[in-house]
Amino acid sequence: MVTLAPTPDSSPGKTRLSADAPPALVCRNLWKVYGANAETFLRENPEATPAEIRAAGLFAAVRDATLEIRQGEIFIIMGLSGSGKSTLVRCLSRLVEPTAGLVFYEHQNLLRMTPDELIQLRRHKMGMVFQNFALLPHRTVLGNVAFPLEVQGLPKEEREERARKVIDLVGLTERAGHYPRELSGGQQQRVGIARSLAAEPALWFLDEPFSALDPLIRHEMQNEFLRLQRMLSKTIVFITHDFDEAIRLGDRIAIMKDGVIIQVGTAEELVLKPASDYVAAFTRHVARAKVLTAGGVCVPVIPGEPLGPIVPASARLAEVAAAVLSADAPAAVVDANGALLGKLVKASLIADLVGGGQ
Known part of the structure; x- marks a missing residue:
């Protein structure tokens, strides 16, 4: 008799995103080169090699990156220190100005936006969480979470009501009146996540947000992150150097080396069909x-x-x-x-x- 094999409860695992989901964030041939006259050099030498770039006294942090990140996807960017992953994410959000290339979010060309348009996009559609929590020490949890809504100009009653809902969402209801110094590292991270979520962003950038936490708290925060994503279905770009974390959280993974995107795929694709010896070495010790x-x-x-x-x-x-x-x-x-x-x-x-x- 043929029977269905039982599988253990994978909660709080993620729901796999369909490969047919439309793209939300797209970059084409994106470069970030530091140094004098970098734009002119790239324009005149569009196929310059790394050696030629260095010989010109320039440094290429991101080289010819092309990506499509799907609506509702958790897209992981991985690489060793100095691989260009953080610079790439800052170019995607225009916290850093790309030297060349294109970036589109929901069919809008981010590189053609005026400063005012970009400010409005960040205030209303983008959320960012970094390794440094950067909480305001003189504000309570409620005050920290409500701060982006205050910047948006919302009345106090409305912003505090929305902030309380997000604080409840991350499980800090009883800590709303506490100051950052009165919180544990994991609780501070939750405040950072809640503050980022308060503006209800559709696109969420996270740069190694859990790397400063001890393993137990980190695992709990991953659980919390997956729970929130199941409820909110954000489009997420998540940087990590931990492949186990990437496996647990990501729908797809991009591996970078020396500013170049070496391969994009699911964790299984990277393990079974590595595009290079570097990817094979990167995934060799994966469980x-x-x-x-x-x-x-x-x-x-x-x-x-x-x-x-x-x-x-x-x-x-x-x-x-x-x-x-x-x-x-x-x-x-x-x-x-x-x-x-x-x-x-x-x-x-x-x-x-x-x-x-x-």
Whole structure:
């Protein structure tokens, strides 16, 4: 008898975004080059090599970056220190002016916006959270969270009402009257997130927001982040250097090196089909059971062969390994509509888990 293999409750995991979601934020051939006459040099040397850029006394922090970030997606940008990930995000939000290229948000060209238009966009549609919480020490939690609404010019009663709702959302209701110095690191981070959410941004930039937290609080904040995203469905650009965090939070991941986007894909795509030796090295020590899915590693079924438990194609191998390994027949892998995609065999499953299967 064919039965559905039980999978552990993945809560508070994320809901996977459809690949058909429309793009929200797009950049084309984006460059950020520091140094005198950088724009002129790029215009005259559009295919300059890194060596030629250095020889001209310039430094390219971001080189020819092209991305499409989908509506409602958690898009992760990864790379070692100095890879250009923070500069790229600041170019996308125009906190840093790109040297060349295009940036569009909801079909608006950000690089053609006037300073006033950009201010309004940031006040009403963009939210930003950085590693440094930058809370105002002389304001309470309520005052900190209400601050962006005060900048927008909302009346005090309205902004405090909206701020209280967001404070409730991040679980700090009992701390609304406390000052930052009276809060733990995790609570301060929640205030930073609440303040960013108070303006109800559609596009949210987060630059290593949890890296300063200890592991336990960091895990709790990841849970909180996923819970908020399930409720709010923001378009999120999230920088991290932690691949485990990227796996847990991201829909897709971009890996950068020396200012260049080396590869963009799901965690599974990066592990199974690395575009370069650098990506392969970057993902080599990833816990494959947490990344690979049944659909990603299943093999064709021989017509008429008996099959054992049914496992969803989207299930991680860690979730179904016990059921597959204890069954007398290969597991049937099915898509969301129940259509048979392939099978999982014990020997190949073990090979995939230890890194030998392809």
